[in-house]
Amino acid sequence: ETGVTQSPTHLIKTRGQQVTLRCSSQSGHNTVSWYQQALGQGPQFIFQYYREEENGRGNFPPRFSGLQFPNYSSELNVNALELDDSALYLCASSLTGKKYFGPGTRLTVL
Amino acid sequence: LAKTTQPISMDSYEGQEVNITCSHNNIATNDYITWYQQFPSQGPRFIIQGYKTKVTNEVASLFIPADRKSSTLSLPRVSLSDTAVYYCLVGVDDSNYQLIWGAGTKLIIKP
Numbered sequence: 001e002t003g004v005t006q007s008p009t010h011l012i013k014t015r016g017q018q019v020t021l022r023c024s025s026q027s028g029h030n031t032v033s034w035y036q037q038a039l040g041q042g043p044q045f046i047f048q049y050y051r052e053e054e055n056g057r058g059n060f061p062p063r064f065s066g067l068q069f070p071n072y073s074s075e076l077n078v079n080a081l082e083l084d085d086s087a088l089y090l091c092a093s094s095l096t097g098k099k100y101f102g103p104g105t106r107l108t109v110l
Numbered sequence: 111l112a113k114t115t116q117p118i119s120m121d122s123y124e125g126q127e128v129n130i131t132c133s134h135n136n137i138a139t140n141d142y143i144t145w146y147q148q149f150p151s152q153g154p155r156f157i158i159q160g161y162k163t164k165v166t167n168e169v170a171s172l173f174i175p176a177d178r179k180s181s182t183l184s185l186p187r188v189s190l191s192d193t194a195v196y197y198c199l200v201g202v203d204d205s206n207y208q209l210i211w212g213a214g215t216k217l218i219i220k221p
Binding site for chain 1: 144146151152153154155156159197209210211212213214
């Protein structure tokens with residue numbers, strides 16, 4: 001148990017729809033990062049938030065956006081879903097560099 | 111950001127010691143080496159981190175030679191539950207940098 005929770009655990013959407021994924025960080029962790037993990041691949045960094053500000057972004061288009069709230073929980077929003085967005089979405093909270101990952105949200109886009 | 115190379119897969123048997131080697135020829139002076147473990151449909155779990163020489167914790171040991179161009183994760187007396195994907199990452203994991211995750215090493219432990 002890492003203390004990081006994500007919701008929902010599974011989600012099915014259709015192409016063109018929008019989705020919001022949620023992450024509750026481990027207590028006291030002010031940094032949260034989001035990753036996309038396709039089947040058989042390692043996690044790909046989407047972006048990171050530190051104290052409610054985005055401070056790092058990977059090679060993902062603007063339709064991937066996020067928020068971090070004062071209690072350090074976080075959201076990942078994806079607009080105009082594409083079939084290739086089907087993946088496991090992971091969030092990780094950290095305080096001093098060591099990351100604590102949540103169990104992930106499995107998103108399927110049909 | 112330093113890239114890493116590790117075997118795609120490895121097999122071993124219960125009770126054996128397993129060593130997974132990772133190459134990182136372009137490691138920078140400030141880079142740390144971090145290993146994560148991931149079970150299917152779960153998030154990665156931190157195993158161990160080191161900078162040089164040897165680090166040991168209750169789960170594993172990490173051996174880093176003097177030139178730091180490679181590292182070896184050692185899992186003592188593995189069990190079936192150690193079957194997982196193991197990722198080697200190299201970098202300075204602070205707010206300004208993000209580590210690059212490769213495909214990892216799929217370790218299969220047989221009875």
